[in-house]
Amino acid sequence: MSAKKVLVVSATKAEAAYVPQECELVITGIGKVSAATAVASALARFLPGELPLVVNIGTAGALHVHHGGLFVPGVVINHDISSAAIRSFGHEVVDRLALVDGDDSVLATGDAFVSDAAVRDALAQRADLVDMEGFAVAYAAQAAGARCRLVKHVSDQADDSALDWPAQIDASARELGRWLAENA
Template structure:
């Protein structure tokens, strides 16, 4: 049986994950996520690392998106990639993920609740969150496989501010996917 490490940003997103899964709550944002995943995987240094499964909510960048997604790629949307590259510094800002559904997740430290920001991101991605890229990068650097599983909680506009009222429904759907898959 494959050993997995369930990773969520908040306790509320992991509220319905059964107790027998090893679960790490990272805190919100890329820095917290990268550090927490690296620390957790460092504890597994002997043998094969677990598969990291990042469950969490996401904002939909297109009105037709809703439900559960397993992204095929994740981008770090709030780094100045073009500027850094023009200065001669390579930037890893896109990660491809195995066994995805074709969607692209954009990760950034800004909570997206503005329709103009959402529409700009929609040219590059389908969903937006605040931890996915960091989780995937930390897992990759530590030699672990990673799967991102996101449930749409809002449409990355003013409805995002209702996240606390919607997170439990997303947590239930994410836990159901987890139990059915692993």
């Protein structure tokens, strides 16, 4: 990847603290609406044939105790939309996206901060990791015709340990910055 053809997207400045300076960076804010809006606005500045690769970096909660470290999910789902109900009314819902060059992990995105073990365990039946922006970033990139990669570092176990997320961000940000330096 060439840094000039990469748009790095992060929810927070803290998660992006170690992004290489040569990378273009967009801080979206937390949540799906903020992420989708920021990515769509950023991509609108580019001509269709000159769209960058969108790389969303950030922290994620592990939905399985054996998960840790860095992941590049191959699938992202929108876990907190009522897909079945909407489909029952005859409307199609995109709630799952496949990502090129991803690993075999599944990232679940939703606007709820997961810090309850029971919620985590239910979500673990569908995914490996949970975050609050990945699906929205991938959806906005796809809608604009841009390629997208999600790079997530496990910061917690999506249980009460998630409440310590602010103290874990720097360690995750270092790993995300290292990945970008090696791959952007």
